[in-house]
Amino acid sequence: MQRLGDFRLPPFFNYPPYFTLQPVRETREKQVQLWKDLILDYCRSQKIHTISLEEDFPLFSNPKIERSLSHEAKEVFLAALVSEGRAEWMDKGHKKCLILWLRIQDWANLILNFVKDNGLEVMTIEEIRSGIDTRGTELEGIDRGVLMRALRQLEQKGKAAIFKGTSADDEGVKFSV
Template sequence: MADFSFPYFYNYPPYFTLQPVRDTREKQVELWKQLILKYCKHHKYFVVDLEEGDFPLFANANIDRKLTYEAREVFLGALVSEGKAEWMDKGHRRCLILWRRIQDWAELLLSFVRENGMEDSVMTLEEIMSGDETRGSELAGIDRGVLIRAIKILEQKGKAAMFKGQATDDDGVKFSAH
């Protein structure tokens, strides 16, 4: 995987402090929002933990700066209000990043199934997340929760049916993607 190239502002210290002036802050939030989405997409991160030290993007050792908890919450909150992220708990400690919307994940899954002639096949969730078939595709590494929600959208359209396995590892989906 190619190295992630950080934008200019990531090495400019004041961008790690929440700016008090409104216009400047808006610009700052916008830049961080884009960066978080790009970074998560690049590294296939789905869940961001706000607690210190857990998410590498929020600290830049090169310039010895890190985002405060408040700043993290502001930037992620801005994504949440746009529908590009969701808080996973009331305390805003964990955040699900949707750099692709759930319905777009569903579309992606559907077109993957069609392109590979698997319209009638059965796959386990594990296979989709980390199996040979999806290796190298954009589906590889998808978050389990996101995957289940995407499949549920397909279920509503009658394109798929989820079934429970004996163990969680065996949970799977039967496509009927014609």
Template sequence: MQKLREFKLPNFFNYPPYFTLQPVRDTREKQIQLWKELIIDYCKTQKIFVIGIEDEFPLFTNTVIERSLTHEAREAFLSALVSEGRAEWMDKGRRKCLIFWHRIQDWADILLQFAKDNGLEDGVVTIEEIRFGTESQGTELQGIDRTILNRALKLLEQKGKLVVFKGTSTDDEGIKFSV
């Protein structure tokens, strides 16, 4: 649990019944809504892209009130995000979940903005540079999950805004913008 101190938790996180999946539909819907928002908010501020359902994810347990989400509840909340297009199961067994705290479309827009900000409208950049280069430092692209980046790139490629070309190894895979 590193550098998480600045995250402000909502009040419901301290109310025990929110850790049990509610049987009554209306109550459950509200519960799921609150958890969805919390998960997205948290992942966004902490730059988390993948949640393992059995992992010791800080949101899944509140040690102060001694409550922990059941597997069923975790799956229900993440599934709700998946059905909204805010997340995606990474395996059939639903053990890992990829969180889109920006939708793919928004990631694509961020990439285009990145290209504009760095005068790359017609330029070439490697994937490594986007993820860890000096240009992306301090931007949301820094450390972006590879799968999510690929999705956004594919979307832009379909729109003809860039071309992805393979290098000799995965490390020097690059893209050429044509914005």
């Protein structure tokens, strides 16, 4: 089985037409579906939050069969994720894309369950992203933007309160479980 780092690639990764944007509608729909799933799976397993179209992305080329996606194809597949709310363009030029392998709503629930399970009430933002408590969980290394949006959603529901510390990188959050 072919691997990309520790990620297991499906057999069709070696199917050359998988890397050519298919012009026939039904075929393309299926192709786009397979790409969306693979991008999300890969990003989740590798904890990748952003994909830059300008830079090489390991999933978008297969040196073994000497095929890689065109810029147009990359944009089509990411745009399909965007339209489903599983990704967001980070700039107007569609050069960088934020991948939400969990929706903001799901991140919020994950955080809430995490603090409940561990009996935590107050955490700084940095603690959530790189503290000892979250090490080895999905929260480790979470994108700061994504985290803040999830926390703000909790705040709106009255489940958390964000407070400012002495400096900008010293924000914290108090959960009301």
